[in-house]
Amino acid sequence: MITHLSHIAIGNSEFVETLGLEFDDLEPGLVIEHRPGFLFSWDEARYRAAIAGDHAPVLMDPAVAAQAGGGQAEISQTWIVAAFAATTTRAFGRVVANLAWENVVFANPVRDGDMVFAESRILDKRVSKSRPDQGILHIATRGLVRGGHEVCRYERKLLVYRTAQGPHKAAGYV
Secondary structure: OOOEOOEEEEEOOEEEEOOOOOHHHOOOOOEEEEEEEEEOOHHHHHHHHHHOOOOOHHHHOHHHHHHHOOOOOEOOHHHHHHHHHHHHHHHOOOEEEEEEEEEEEOOOOOEOOOEEEEEEEEEEEEEOOOOOOEEEEEEEEEEEEOOOOEEEEEEEEEEEEOOOOHHHHHOOOO
């Protein structure tokens, strides 16, 4: 039978797409490069700030943003973290809850038109003591502009379902 890393065979020539990486297959030291990257635009960052209710002039007014950014507007740090949280949540597809964000650093600004990629390293994992069908992942994520310099990094602890556990299995997701 044909095998595919992104799909699991459930019959002859019939496959189910997998949903993220399995907790039980992850090991400390493993590095995941999240794709696709993000092409950040200041207009989108401004739009997202507006719908979030953050009307700070540095996020809404191009002239103020350019002055604060040394001549060129910077992308909102909140939008950068949100984008990376979304891509890492997809990679660890069975996230139950965020438990902690630690050591958040914005090393360099992201500017309009920057293509940024995220990568995560598994720092630690353990089975939850109170929820044996779930586990805790400790990951370090960083964002890199296509040219290679780091724009942000953080550590995050996630509560995730263990392999073939939780509502995903009951709903037919493998």
